[in-house]
Every structure is written in C-alpha cells, then in structure tokens.
Amino acid sequence: MIPVYSVAQVRVVESQEIARRGDATLMKLAATALASEAVAMLDEHPLTTQSLVVGLIGPGNNGGDGLYALAQLAELGCSILALQCTDKIHAEALADYTKAGGTLLPLSQGQDALANASLVIDAIYGIGYRPGADLPNLPRGARVLACDVPSGLDAATGLADDDVLLAERTLTFGAMKTGLLIGDGPLVTGELSVASLDFDFSEQNAQTQLVDENVARELLDQHRSWRDAGRHKYQRGVLGLIAGSELYPGAAQLTARAAVNCGVGLLRTHVPEEIAGLVAAAAPETVPLDDEQIREALSSARRYLHGRGAKISAWAIGPGLDSRTPPTGIIADVFTSRQPAVIDASGLELVPTGPSEQPRVLTPHAKELRMLLRRAGVSVTTEEIATDPVRWTRWAALAYNAVVLLKGPTSYIVAPNGSSLVVCHGAAQLATAGSGDVLTGILGYLLSDSSITGVSGLQTVSNSRMMELTACAASIHGYLGRITAKDGTVSASRLIDRLPAAMKEFGF
Template identity: 75%
Template sequence: MIPVYSVAQIRAVEAQENSKRGETSLMKQAASHLASTALGMLAENTSAEPAFVVALIGPGNNGGDGLYALAELQLQKISTLALQFHEQVHAEAAAAYQAAGGTMLDLSDGECELAKASLIIDAIYGLGYRPGSALPVLPANARVLACDVPSGLNPDTGVAEDGVLLAERTLTFGALKSGLLAIDGPLVTGDITVADLEFDFSSVEAGTQLVEETATRELLNQHRSWRDAGRHKYQRGVLGLIAGSDLYPGAAQLTAKAAVACGAGLLRTHVPESIQSMMALSVPESVPLDDDQIKEALSSSRRQIHGKGAKIKAWAIGPGLDGRTPPTGAIADVFASPQPAVIDASGLEVVPAGPSEQPRVLTPHAKELRMLLSRAGVKITPDEIAQDPIRWTRWAALAYNAVVLLKGPTSYIVAPNGDSLMVSHSAPELATAGSGDVLTGILGYMLSDSSLTGTEGLRTVPNRRMMELTACAAYIHGHLGRVTAADGTVNASRLIENLPKVMKQFGF
C-alpha cells in the first residue's frame, strides 16, 4: 500500500530535505526523473517525425524542475523549447538549460509551437497552484506530462478548474498528495508515478493509504493455501442474498450473477415470490432461501450444525429492495447475527445505527452517505462531503459501527476505529445503473470465503480484514470497469461478462 499525505506534510518533509541536501541538488534529482519519464513517453510515439518537447515554465521550483529536465533532454539530442508562463523563472535552472543549447521564449511568442510538440511538460505551478490562477489553453489531444501536480488542480482538495491541464501522466515527487486522488484528481492526472527522491517521512503519519494492484494481490493472498484447490462447494463460500422487489427485480439478479461469476461455491437467494421464477431463469445456479430457512441458518451457524439453511457464511443485503415496502423480518434477524454482511442500496435505509456484533460493510455513494449521517443525527451538505470525504465517512463508520465504503472515482474505505484506505480506479464508465450491484456481489462473495477472511467456525471477521477485503473488491471492480471500457461502452451486464476472466487474473 502507498501512503498518502497532505500538502502541509509534504512541504514540511521537503523543507527538511532541502536543509539537509540542498534545494538545487533535489531539484536536479527531480528533473532527472522528469526527463527519464519524458523519454519513456516519447518512446511510445509511433510518428516518424523527430521528437520535439515543449515545456511550460512557471516562476517557482516547479519551473526549475522543468528547465533542468529540458537541459537533460537537450544533452540527449532531443529538440526542446521552454515557454515562459511568467516573466520570472528559476535563474540557475534557466542558465543550465541555455548552456545546454536550449531556447526560451515568452508563451505569447511561442504559443504556436505547442501544436507541433510531441510532448508538453506542464511545469507551471506544482504545489504552488492557487484557485483562480491563470492557465494556458493547450491544443486538443496534446500529450501532457505533469510535473508533480497538473496545473489547475488543487493539490490538497482535489478540486480542478474547468481549464485544468489534463495530463496523460503525472510524475509526482516525494509521495502521493491527497489532491491527486480526491474528487477531480483521478480524472485529470492520468497515470501517476511517484519519484520518492528518498524523502524521509518517518516524522509524519500518512492520513490514509492507497490500495493499488500489488497491494490487492498481497491482501488477497494473505490467508490462501494450496489446500484450497481441494475444497468442496460449501467450503468455497456460501453467500446469502436478500434483495429484489416487484419494482426492482433486475438489481437482485445482477448481484446474484456477479457473485456466481466470481466463483462462489453456493448462492442462496431470498427474493419476493413474484420474482423467484425470473431469478431461477437468469441465475439457475442460485438456490432459493425462505424466512424459515434464514432463521435455521442463523441458528445452525451459531451451533455449527448442518440444516437446510445452514452453511451460509456471509450476507449481501439491499440491491433492489423497495424502500416503500416494509422489509422482511428476516433482515432484522440477519442484522442480529455475527456473520459478516455487505449492505447496499435500500438496505442502507434500514440498517440500524449503534453497537452490533455483526461485522458489516456499508457501501453508500455520496447521497446515501448523507442519508446515513442524517439518520444518525448528523446534518451535512453534499459540498461538505465532497470537500472532506474521509472525515464524513469516518463519522458514518463510527455511528454505525461498520466499515464504510464511500463509492466514487476514488473510493474511501473507513473502519469504526478511524483507520482508512483509498482505491483510485479512474474508471468513470462505472457510473452506470447496476454497477454498484455488481460490486455488492463481488464483495459478498469475498466475505463468504474463509480462505479470504482467514476465519473459521464461530470466529468473527475483524474489522481490519473487512476493510482490506472491501478495498480489494473496490480495486477489482475498478479494474473490471477499465477492462470492459477497453472494447466498448460499459453497462452492468457487460461487467458481469468480463468478471470471470478478471477474477482469474487475481488468482480466483
């Protein structure tokens, strides 16, 4: 997992490093990484035209990084041009660039050169960007490498201006900044690479951690064993699904299909009688579950005996329930059990706040988070959630004694003790009807599989493990969105079609 810091923390550590190693030395080190990244991007070009790199140079150290990087590219026989976005530039870096044979022009004099560039380096503001600062207009489809932070993006909050310079790649220095991953950040940064520059962060504590592909694989493999290959269906995860209504029959089917596509050993479905035939046709692998069997399953699980409804290891509750109709009493029985559950959609309207022995994951989007907080007596606005998502997700996790996953381009996963993780999947295509139902199926399956939870028998799944598996499910869901979007538009049914091959990529 990758630690994520605030701008204030980054600046404090950067000041320490400058005092120990010297500002110019650090700037040249950062510039070397920037030049190397630029060369890598140029190597991806298929054009026969000679490479031409243009850098937009701001007045501070960010501009200095860009100038030193251009100097390195000049020395490697790459044609370059520095366009000054401000009359002041870093004097020492400018001298080094000109000594390497580089040319500097005011932006107004060389703006036409931007259309000819193979690559544009955005070295205008970095951490020094302030909302409302001037921004240039780049040619459509320009390839942009952002130096530290795309210009126009607030590096602390993640709020971007309309004219933000959209980056294909962002090379950020020292560590990940919170604004690169929050709100608009994932939509404007492109691929993010961290050049740590050997900064020492031992004196500060990261506000959260980013779960990326490597961490996802490590977390999934934490309790896996070679013996898993010999498991029978009841050992491969038995999930109970309470979902669906006459008004929303499709949501239950999407969640059921997703759980089966993940490889669940057995799926038990509690849906209204009126849609049972639809469920049987669309998900023939599922086995119906009535109220009496749910009571028996809950009782049997406590005593570890076998029965018609026994062996259910986890629950998924909510997709497609009709909030206008009082929910079945079986939901209250499940909420009182010690078996883990993922609760989504209309299930969030009935989940009780306060202490509970059940390990739960609540999966709201921002509007649903506001509703959850309102039910707990906390009145906030959508803007307040957008400006500080981790804070308000922590409030909900504490109020409901549950792990809470706030869904969005960046997802925030927070445990009741305040620990948090982030997943940034940059897959806006996932904002489509039914996508959340698919996520519920993925996470429900994971919570049902003891080789993933690491618990057997009557042992309760710890909140830390619930949070980790939630982050894994969110990462896989985001990856699934990218895979699906690669060859067409995205809808929930297409996500499910691609789910088996994506799960296989993660060792399922």
C-alpha cells in the same frame, strides 16, 4: 499501502530535505523520475519519427524539474522544446537545459509545437499553484504528464479551475498529497504515481492510506495458499444474497451475475417469488434460499461460521429491495448473526445503529450517507460531505459500528475506530445504473471466501480486514471500469461481462 499527507506536511518535510541535501540535488532526482515516466509514456505509443517532448515551464522549482527532465530526455535522443509560461524561470535549470541543446520560446510562439508534440510535460506550478493564475490552452487530445500536480489543481483542497490542464498521468514527488485524491483531483490527475525521492516522513502522521491496484493484489494474496486448488465449492465461499423486488428486478440479477462471474463457490438467493425466474435465468448457477433455510443457516453459523460446515459464509443485502415492503423480519435475523455482510441501496434504510457483533460494510453514495447520518441523529448536507468526506464517513462508521465505504471517483473506507483507506480510480464511466450492484457482488464474494478473509471456524472477520477487502473490491471495480471504457461506453452488464478477465488480473 501508500501514505497520504497534507500539503502543509509535505512542505515541512520538503524544507527539511532541501536543508539536508540541497535544492539542486532534489530537483535533479525529481527530473530523473520525471524523464523516466516520460519515456514510459512515449513507449506506449511508439512513433516512426523522433519524439517531440514539449515542456510547459513555470517560475519555481516545478519549472526547474521540467527543464532538468527535458535535458535528460535530449540525452536519450528525444527532440525537446521548452515554452516559458511565466515571467520568471529557474536560472540554474535553464543553463543545464541550454547546455543540452534545448531551445526556450515564449508560450505564444509554441502553439504549432504543442499541436505536434508527442508528449507535453506540465511543469508550471506544482503545489505552488494559486487559483486564478493564467493557464495555457492545450490542443484537444494532447498527452500530458503532470510534474507533481496538474496546473490548475489546488493540491491542498482538491479544487480545480475550469481551465485546469488535464493530465493523462501525474507523477507526484515526496508523497501522495490529499488534494490529488479529493474533490476534482481524481478527475484531472489521470494515472497517479509517487516518486518518494527518499523523503523522511517519519515524524509525520499520514492522513490516510491509499490502496492502488498493486497494493490490492498484495492484500488479496495475504492468506491464499497452493492448497486452495483442492477446495470444493462450499469451501470457496457461499454467499447469501437478499435482494430484488417486483419494482426493481434488475438489481438482484446484476448482483447475482457479478458474484457468479467473480467465481464464488456457491450463490444462494433470497428474492421475491415474482422475480425468481428472472434471477434464475440471468444466473442459472444460483440456488434459491427461503426463510426457513436462512434460519437454518444462521443456526448452523453458531457452530461453524466459515469453511466446510458453513451453509452461508457471508451476506449481500439490499440491491433492488422495495423499501416500502422489504423482507424486514428475515433481514433483522441476518443482522444478528456474526457472518460478514455487505449492505447497499435499500438495505441501508434497514441496518440498525449501535453496537453489533456482525462485521458489516455499508456502501452508500453521498445522498445515502446523508440519510444514514440523519437516521443516527446527525444533520448534514451533501455539499458538507463533499467538502470533508472522511469526517462524515467516520461519523457514520461510528454510529453504525460498521466499516463504511463512501462511493465516488475517490472511494473512502472508514472503520469505527476512525482508521481509513482510500481508493482512487477516477473512472467517471462507473457512474451508471447498476454499477453499485456489481460492486456489491464483488465485495460479497471477497467476504465469503475464507482464503481471502483469512478466518475459519468460529472466528469473525476483523474490521481491519473488512476495510482491506472493501478497498480491494473498490480497486477491482475501478480497474473494471477502466478496461471496459477502453473500447466503448460502459454499462453494468458490460462490466459484468469483463469481470472474469478483471478477476484474473487480480490473481483469481
């Protein structure tokens, strides 16, 4: 996992590293990483003519990083140009850049070059940005690589100016910074990566841990075995879905299709009779589940929770339920079991507060989190949640004794003990009707498969593993949004159609 630190923590460690290794050494290390990232981006869109890389250069070390990187790119055969965006400039880095044959122009004389640039390196401010500073206007469609932090973004708060330089990719130095992941951060950073530069954060406590796609793959592989190929359908996860209503028939269909397209061994559905035909038509692989069969499954679970003897190994509850007339009795019975459950949408209005033996994941968006907190006696506004999402998600996790996933461009996953993970996908296209139902199907499947959870027999899934799998589901969901958006607009149905290919990318 990738530790996330505050800007204040990064500044402390950065000062220590400068004292130990020297300013110029660190800048040149950062520049090497930046130049490598630039080459990777240029290789994604190879040109027949020589690539022009334009650097937007600011006054401090961030500008120095950019100048040193441009000098290295010149040695690799790129055509380079530096545009001075502020009154001051890093003198030593400028000398190195000039020695490499680079030209420095004022920003006002560089508009034609920006229009023709293969890549723009934003090296103006970094973590030293202050709101209200002048920022250049870039041509529409410019490919931007941000050096450390996109100019116009406050790396401490995640607040961005209206004219922030939107990055296609951001390479941040030392460590992942909080402001890149909260507020406006995920909307302006593009693809995020970290060049650690061997900074020593051993004396700092990370604020949270970031789970990216590579980490998600590692987490999913923890308990997989070559023997999994010999399992039958009941061993590959049996998910019980309680969802849908005559008022909202589509949600149950979407969640069912998502679970099936993930590859669940067996999906059993408890839906109102009025929409049973619709669900069966949407996902003919499903098997209906009535009240008596649920009680039988819960009774069986007292003897065997997971694997060969489990009639249901996990639950997904809530999508499309009519909150006015939900099947409260049978859901209450499920809430007393020790089988893992993901609870979404109207199911969040039914989940009880307080201690519970059931491992649960609650998946609210901000308004639903406000509702959960008010049910627990905590009054808060959505604006307050947006300002400090981890704090308020932590309150809900404690109140409901559950792992809570706060959904958004950055997803926050918090356990009752206060530990947290974060997933940042920045796929705005996922803000579409039914997208959350797809996420519920993905997570429901992950919780149902014992080769993923790593538990069998009468073991229960730990909150730490519930957190990890929730982060994995959010990561798959974010990846799914990005690949779906590449060739058109996004809808929940299109997400589901792409789900088998996405699952394959994560090792399924």
